[in-house]
Amino acid sequence: MPFNIPIALTWLRIAMIPLLVGLFYLPDAWTVSGWRDSAAAIAFIVAAVTDWFDGYLARRWNQTSAFGAFLDPVADKLMVVAALLILLHLGRVDLLIALVIIGRELTISALREWMAKIGASSSVAVHRLGKFKTAAQMVAIPCLLYWQPIEGMSTRVVGSILIVVAAILTVWSMCYYLKKAWPEIQRRS
Numbered sequence: 001m002p003f004n005i006p007i008a009l010t011w012l013r014i015a016m017i018p019l020l021v022g023l024f025y026l027p028d029a030w031t032v033s034g035w036r037d038s039a040a041a042i043a044f045i046v047a048a049v050t051d052w053f054d055g056y057l058a059r060r061w062n063q064t065s066a067f068g069a070f071l072d073p074v075a076d077k078l079m080v081v082a083a084l085l086i087l088l089h090l091g092r093v094d095l096l097i098a099l100v101i102i103g104r105e106l107t108i109s110a111l112r113e114w115m116a117k118i119g120a121s122s123s124v125a126v127h128r129l130g131k132f133k134t135a136a137q138m139v140a141i142p143c144l145l146y147w148q149p150i151e152g153m154s155t156r157v158v159g160s161i162l163i164v165v166a167a168i169l170t171v172w173s174m175c176y177y178l179k180k181a182w183p184e185i186q187r188r189s
């Protein structure tokens with residue numbers, strides 16, 4: 001297993017998941033009002049930035065690897081799922097939206113694994129729809145974690161709108177990937 005700075009950043013993102021979840025298990029007496037939401041939003045933002053940064057560094061320094069290509073999306077999905085479950089528990093995201101996003105992540109991950117196994121991974125390569133979905137999620141989730149106004153702007157409203165946009169893009173991108181893979185699915189059935 002290779003180890004370099006991009007992979008270290010990916011492992012850092014995975015290590016931040018228990019921190020993010022743990023914040024919501026702290027007794028209220030231990031926290032200052034709003035501190036937990038702020039810390040959770042900051043932790044998620046740091047994770048999102050490391051997601052972009054580790055990919056950038058891996059390409060720039062020519063340190064891409066099969067292990068890094070595997071671990072990076074796993075770290076992303078784990079962080080998003082953990083955050084969605086927290087938001088669901090707090091009543092800040094709808095159950096249907098969480099199910100759609102988590103279900104899509106599982107479906108597309110399984111599809112990509114199967115397509116790679118049969119040598120057809122290029123047909124389900126990352127598309128810009130998936131990138132837009134990820135961008136919407138990466139802005140929506142910290143807004144919903146923070147849950148407090150910033151300079152008169154409601155992060156609740158912004159986060160709620162963007163998570164719906166992310167859910168719509170989630171379904172759209174899943175349909176796109178399934179359509180691209182469908183010829184192989186039919187051929188192998």
